[in-house]
Amino acid sequence: MIRLEHVTKTYPKASRPSLDNVDVSIDKGDFVFFIGPSGSGKSTIIKLLLREVTPTRGRVVVNNRDVGTMRSWKIPNFRRSIGCVFQDFRLLPNRTAYENVAFALEVIGKSRGVARRVVPEVLELVGLGGKEHRYPHELSGGEQQRVAVARAFVNRPLTLLADEPTGNLDPDTSIEIMRLLDRINRTGTTVVMVTHDSNIVNQMRRRVIEIESGRVVRDQPRGVYG
Amino acid sequence: MRAKYVLYEAATGLWRNVTMTVAMIITMAVSLAMLGASGLLFLQVDKVKELYYAQVEVTIFLAEDVSDEDREALDRALDSDPLVSHYYYESQEEAYEKARELFSDAPDLVEALRPESLPESFRVQLTDPEQFREISVTYIGWDGVSEIVDQERLVGDIFSILNAVQVMALVIAAVMAAAALLLVANVIQVAAYSKRREVSVMKMVGASNWFVQLPFVLEAVVAGVIGALLAFAALAAGKYFIIDGPLAPLSMLLTPVPWRNVLLTLPALAAVGGLVSAVTGWVTLRFYLKP
Numbered sequence: 041m042i043r044l045e046h047v048t049k050t051y052p053k054a055s056r057p058s059l060d061n062v063d064v065s066i067d068k069g070d071f072v073f074f075i076g077p078s079g080s081g082k083s084t085i086i087k088l089l090l091r092e093v094t095p096t097r098g099r100v101v102v103n104n105r106d107v108g109t110m111r112s113w114k115i116p117n118f119r120r121s122i123g124c125v126f127q128d129f130r131l132l133p134n135r136t137a138y139e140n141v142a143f144a145l146e147v148i149g150k151s152r153g154v155a156r157r158v159v160p161e162v163l164e165l166v167g168l169g170g171k172e173h174r175y176p177h178e179l180s181g182g183e184q185q186r187v188a189v190a191r192a193f194v195n196r197p198l199t200l201l202a203d204e205p206t207g208n209l210d211p212d213t214s215i216e217i218m219r220l221l222d223r224i225n226r227t228g229t230t231v232v233m234v235t236h237d238s239n240i241v242n243q244m245r246r247r248v249i250e251i252e253s254g255r256v257v258r259d260q261p262r263g264v265y266g
Numbered sequence: 267m268r269a270k271y272v273l274y275e276a277a278t279g280l281w282r283n284v285t286m287t288v289a290m291i292i293t294m295a296v297s298l299a300m301l302g303a304s305g306l307l308f309l310q311v312d313k314v315k316e317l318y319y320a321q322v323e324v325t326i327f328l329a330e331d332v333s334d335e336d337r338e339a340l341d342r343a344l345d346s347d348p349l350v351s352h353y354y355y356e357s358q359e360e361a362y363e364k365a366r367e368l369f370s371d372a373p374d375l376v377e378a379l380r381p382e383s384l385p386e387s388f389r390v391q392l393t394d395p396e397q398f399r400e401i402s403v404t405y406i407g408w409d410g411v412s413e414i415v416d417q418e419r420l421v422g423d424i425f426s427i428l429n430a431v432q433v434m435a436l437v438i439a440a441v442m443a444a445a446a447l448l449l450v451a452n453v454i455q456v457a458a459y460s461k462r463r464e465v466s467v468m469k470m471v472g473a474s475n476w477f478v479q480l481p482f483v484l485e486a487v488v489a490g491v492i493g494a495l496l497a498f499a500a501l502a503a504g505k506y507f508i509i510d511g512p513l514a515p516l517s518m519l520l521t522p523v524p525w526r527n528v529l530l531t532l533p534a535l536a537a538v539g540g541l542v543s544a545v546t547g548w549v550t551l552r553f554y555l556k557p
């Protein structure tokens with residue numbers, strides 16, 4: 041469950057709000073695309089949901105927690121219920137695919153034994169079986185993004201946030217990553233994805249929320265790009 | 267496993283950034299050594315003061331034409347004065363005997379001395395030596411009293427030198443400490459910057475704040491404690507080679523520096539070094555690694 045209630049976000053020193061009175065509700069298990077022109081405020085929504093920034097006005101509720109007023113010491117635990125994928129993969133270059141995923145488990149206190157059991161499983165799931173011990177520079181862009189998806193999913197989050205996950209990939213590879221996110225969504229995980237990719241949006245026919253200048257201008261259940 | 271991770275990260279952090287680490291350790295060592303030295307000096311000055319004060323006596327010299335009544339009145343007053351711990355009377359003959367002894371290697375001087383030329387006096391020891399002024403004020407106006415002299419003034423010069431040295435050591439220690447703090451803050455920032463990728467992934471997946479920060483803080487604490495060990499080694503060497511060496515004759519005057527005090531600086535400096543590093547590191551990271 042994700043709810044944005046009359047959310048306005050004005051960054052410090054900004055002259056106009058990046059988000060202006062946005063009202064959105066996303067049910068558990070939904071799959072939602074956020075689309076819109078550059079600078080319209082899509083990434084700002086992701087940052088609000090992750091509590092990287094707080095709303096200037098309004099309420100942001102994620103997994104039944106009011107993120108805007110959350111005390112800072114509660115943030116780490118909150119983030120464990122969320123997986124993130126970004127356009128630039130954000131892998132650690134000096135760690136293998138396996139180690140990158142295991143790192144995400146170990147730093148939240150899971151034992152090495154758990155990692156040994158779970159990481160190969162999830163790498164298999166994203167289609168990287170056999171490439172566990174490759175370093176990021178030994179993997180293609182698509183494969184690197186699979187590692188990132190595996191890392192986001194390994195902790196079985198309730199929600200997966202993806203900010204232009206296919207932004208750096210060619211169309212075929214993009215479709216493969218989309219299939220992956222779709223599969224993850226079918227396990228019950230809520231997926232929120234920001235994208236510029238009209239092909240993907242048109243092919244998937246999922247809920248589309250279009251943002252322009254910080255306002256919601258369209259919210260369509262089985263939408264197309266535009 | 268998590269402990270192992272944290273220790274490993276701290277160790278590799280120290281090694282990766284080895285020039286800065288060495289700079290931090292040296293600055294830490296110098297400032298802690300100054301701190302330890304001024305601490306020792308502080309203890310020392312206190313002890314010297316105690317020693318001198320115990321010997322300080324106030325001398326009330328009597329006028330040449332003092333009457334017997336005046337002398338007796340003074341005697342009674344001193345006897346009942348709570349500021350006086352004990353006192354005795356020194357006649358002109360006794361003063362003459364003392365002077366002859368004191369100047370025995372200058373016979374010409376002794377020759378010139380006459381008992382009549384030396385004043386009689388009361389030699390007074392105080393319950394609290396620092397209150398000699400009250401004694402002066404009380405008795406200076408009495409009939410038959412010519413002058414009141416105390417040895418505080420002699421001791422005072424030594425004390426003002428010691429105090430100046432003490433203040434100087436503290437000032438240097440403070441300046442060095444400021445430099446050490448800035449270096450610790452800088453080293454931590456460089457370390458955090460060189461691991462920004464790891465840190466951003468850790469924050470993204472929800473690693474707890476202490477888990478993100480502990481390796482960096484530990485890095486600073488280890489450097490601080492090593493600095494403290496070096497500072498202690500420097501102080502011990504100073505005691506062994508300088509205080510007990512060329513400066514040994516001075517200890518007649520200034521009381522010797524005991525090993526016990528020198529050893530005491532080890533835990534004190536280690537605690538100060540470790541704590542200062544930890545707090546600086548933690549505060550730096552709070553600003554540097556916002557949630």
Ligand SMILES: Nc1ncnc2c1ncn2[C@@H]1O[C@H](COP(=O)(O)OP(=O)(O)OP(=O)(O)O)[C@@H](O)[C@H]1O
Nearest residue numbers: 051052054058076077078079080081082083084085
């Ligand atoms: N930290 C910031 N400080 C000030 N203004 C910001 C900040 N971050 C974003 N903005 C502004 O907020 C607006 C929305 O930014 P946002 O990153 O959400 O856009 P976006 O829709 O993700 O764009 P794109 O498609 O190019 O990624 C932009 O005008 C941007 O300049």
Ligand SMILES: [Mg+2]
Nearest residue numbers: 082083084203
């Ligand atoms: Mg964006």
